[in-house]
Amino acid sequence: MALTTVDREPGQFRNASPGLQLIILGVIAIVLMVLDHRNEYLTGVRKGLSVLLYPVEVLVSAPFDLSKTLSESITTRDELQAENRRLREEALIRSASLQRMAALEAENARLRALLDSTAKVGEDMLIAEIVSVDMNPFRNMVVVNRGGQDGVYVGQPVIDADGVVGQITRDRHYTAEAMLLTDIDHAIPVEIARNRLRSIAVGTGELDRLSLPFLPGNADVREGDLLVTSGLGGKFPPGYPVATVQQVSSVTGQPFLDIDATPAAALNRMREVLLIKPDDQVGPDQTSAADAAPEQP
Amino acid sequence: MARPLRIWPALITLLTAIAIEVMPLPEVLQPFRPSLPAMALIYWTMMRPERFGLLLAFTLGIVLDILHGQLMGQNALALCVVTYITVRFHLQIRIFPLWQMTMTVLALLTLAAAVQFLVEGIAGYGLSGLRRWPAIISGTLLWQPVMALLDRVRMQSETHASNF
Numbered sequence: 001m002a003l004t005t006v007d008r009e010p011g012q013f014r015n016a017s018p019g020l021q022l023i024i025l026g027v028i029a030i031v032l033m034v035l036d037h038r039n040e041y042l043t044g045v046r047k048g049l050s051v052l053l054y055p056v057e058v059l060v061s062a063p064f065d066l067s068k069t070l071s072e073s074i075t076t077r078d079e080l081q082a083e084n085r086r087l088r089e090e091a092l093i094r095s096a097s098l099q100r101m102a103a104l105e106a107e108n109a110r111l112r113a114l115l116d117s118t119a120k121v122g123e124d125m126l127i128a129e130i131v132s133v134d135m136n137p138f139r140n141m142v143v144v145n146r147g148g149q150d151g152v153y154v155g156q157p158v159i160d161a162d163g164v165v166g167q168i169t170r171d172r173h174y175t176a177e178a179m180l181l182t183d184i185d186h187a188i189p190v191e192i193a194r195n196r197l198r199s200i201a202v203g204t205g206e207l208d209r210l211s212l213p214f215l216p217g218n219a220d221v222r223e224g225d226l227l228v229t230s231g232l233g234g235k236f237p238p239g240y241p242v243a244t245v246q247q248v249s250s251v252t253g254q255p256f257l258d259i260d261a262t263p264a265a266a267l268n269r270m271r272e273v274l275l276i277k278p279d280d281q282v283g284p285d286q287t288s289a290a291d292a293a294p295e296q297p
Numbered sequence: 298m299a300r301p302l303r304i305w306p307a308l309i310t311l312l313t314a315i316a317i318e319v320m321p322l323p324e325v326l327q328p329f330r331p332s333l334p335a336m337a338l339i340y341w342t343m344m345r346p347e348r349f350g351l352l353l354a355f356t357l358g359i360v361l362d363i364l365h366g367q368l369m370g371q372n373a374l375a376l377c378v379v380t381y382i383t384v385r386f387h388l389q390i391r392i393f394p395l396w397q398m399t400m401t402v403l404a405l406l407t408l409a410a411a412v413q414f415l416v417e418g419i420a421g422y423g424l425s426g427l428r429r430w431p432a433i434i435s436g437t438l439l440w441q442p443v444m445a446l447l448d449r450v451r452m453q454s455e456t457h458a459s460n461f
Contacts, residue, residue, distance in 0.1 A: 014350060021351040022381040029355065029377065032370035037420050042369055049363045056364065060316050132321045136365040137328060138428055170366060177366045185422060207324070268324055 047148070050172035057143065057175065061132035123237060124277040126150060128158075130270060131175060140180035140207060141169070144273060147176045155235055157276045163241040163264025164188065164229060165273050180267055181242065182207050190242050191230040195220055198230050201242060207267045210243050212259040217250050219257060227261060237278055306454040307341045307349060310447060311357060319364050328428055331436035333443070334361060335409055338376060339383050339402060340447045343391055346384045354380035368420055375412035379405045395441065403437040 013021065036042045075083075128144040135141040146152050148171040156168040158178050166186065170177040181188050184205040190212075191198040197220060201210045215221060225245040231238025243261035250257050314333035322330055334357055341349045358373025365372070382405065383390065390401050410429040 013352065018351065018381050018384045022377055025351050025355045025377045026374060029358070029370035029374035033368045033374070033416060033420070036369040046363060046369060049359070053360065053363055056312075056315065057319070060319050061321075064321060133319045133364075134321050134327065134330075135319075136367055137330060137432070139366070141366055 047171065047173050051174060054172070054174050057131060057133045064132035126152070126275040126277060128152075128176075128273050128275055130273065135177070138205075140166075140183040140186075140203065140205065140267070142166075142178050142180065143172075143175050144168075144178055144275070145175055146275060147171055147173045149173055151277070152176045152275060157236045157240075158273050159240055159276060160265045160270045160273045162266060163243070164236060165265045165267065165270065167235060168275070178273075180207070182210060182263060182267060188236060188242060189230045189232040190227040192221065192245075193226040193228045193241075194222075197221070198232065201227060201261060208262055209246075210261040210263055212245075212261060213256060215257045215259060216255060217257055221245060221248050221257065221259060223248055226264075237276060303454050304348070306450050307337075307345070310337050310450060311341075315357075315360065315364070318361065328431040329435045331432055331439050332406065332409070333436075333439075335376060335379065335406060336402065336436055336440065336443050337447065338380060339405055340444060342380050342383045343387045344451060346387045350384055351377050351380050368416065368422075371413055371416045374416065375409040378412055379409045382408070398444075399437060399440050402440045403433065406433045406436050 013024075016024075032042070036046070126146060128146040131143040131145050133143050135143065144152075144158070152168055152171060154168055154171055158165040158167060164181055166178050166180040166183070168176050169179045179186050180203070181201070182203040182205065184203050186203040187200050189198065190201045197215075199212050199215050199219075201212055204211050212221075212227075223245055227242045227245065229236040229238055229240045229242055241264040243263045245259060246262045247260040248257055249259075311334060314337045317333050318330070338349075338354055338357060342354070354376040355373045358371075358376040359369065361367075361372040361376075362369045390398060393401060410433055414426070414429065
């Protein structure tokens with residue numbers, strides 16, 4: 001068989017020895033990694049390539065979306081009616097509690113005005129769906145079907161119906177990458193709803209566990225305590241539920257408690273999420289943060 | 298026969314492997330998802346080193362990096378190193394008995410994981426550590442069926458090519 005050197009001629013690079021190729025490409029790869037890690041130089045390149053690869057994601061998630069659409073379109077009338085009834089009841093209950101919320105919010109604003117501190121600002125929401133595409137198995141990340149073209153920005157908080165999900169880490173124009181709060185590199189400032197004790201919840205890499213490594217042995221934490229966002233750090237608006245304390249144990253000889261918490265959001269079951277867009281002024285009210293006592297009691 | 302070596306069978310198998318790589322799996326199975334793109338790449342560079350080489354490895358690596366949201370170049374570097382070894386020793390690896398070839402693949406997949414582990418460590422990200430092993434093991438176990446399948450694809454396309 002004429003296995004040809006003719007075929008190889010057009011590409012000069014291919015004629016180089018594999019060793020040389022490895023050195024050249026290896027150096028390029030390392031330079032890329034350094035640029036990607038240290039600076040924002042590659043944001044545009046990455047976005048461009050992501051847009052090119054968007055069809056792959058669409059293709060891969062298509063069968064899963066189709067099966068969802070199918071299962072939606074072949075549900076029976078009875079089921080739909082039952083679901084409809086359930087949703088109506090839920091909406092009724094929610095709107096009833098919202099009425100109280102409105103009154104409380106007004107009261108809150110009045111009291112804040114009396115105290116001369118800034119009022120909590122309202123927020124815009126954008127509904128997004130999780131794309132049926134798996135990312136790096138060693139990180140807790142997801143792709144959502146909204147991107148820069150919908151006004152999504154890096155650092156935007158993501159929540160679902162039950163609590164905080166994570167934040168947007170990369171914009172891909174048509175889609176965006178979100179890091180879940182259980183990712184091993186993620187930390188979120190929280191406070192205990194019961195006594196406003198503040199701390200930081202760090203991801204563990206497991207979807208159902210957060211850890212609070214910075215609370216001293218005499219801190220007032222109990223199992224079942226609700227952790228909400230504290231608003232410090234300026235990324236997450238204050239007051240959203242984050243997790244419930246699952247287990248508190250103190251190790252003899254260690255200055256800090258060993259605390260596990262279960263995220264409030266259904267991180268492995270969610271399909272729809274909400275992207276919060278704080279109104280111009282970014283969420284946290286600086287005054288109360290400055291007034292509040294230092295972190296450790 | 299203008300072009301005895303067709304590229305498209307390799308490209309199609311690689312694209313399929315990429316699709317499987319990002320396909321959603323149940324959470325329990327996720328750690329066991331083998332790196333099929335790397336395996337397909339090893340196969341094609343071993344069988345047709347005069348056609349598929351480090352450039353393909355680099356491109357595939359960048360594609361995987363983008364899809365996985367990893368550092369750009371991480372997979373590319375790992376796959377380039379693996380491909381270099383495969384191309385360098387393709388004549389030996391090709392005639393290995395099956396079990397020996399499987400062991401070679403185990404070594405190559407481990408090497409790819411080690412390079413990525415190293416990069417993660419230097420970049421200061423959370424380390425994947427032991428969690429990389431299930432995928433390496435499942436990849437090694439799947440090497441024989443994958444190779445049988447790719448052999449068939451290659452034979453088919455090449456006999457067809459010579460018929461025309």
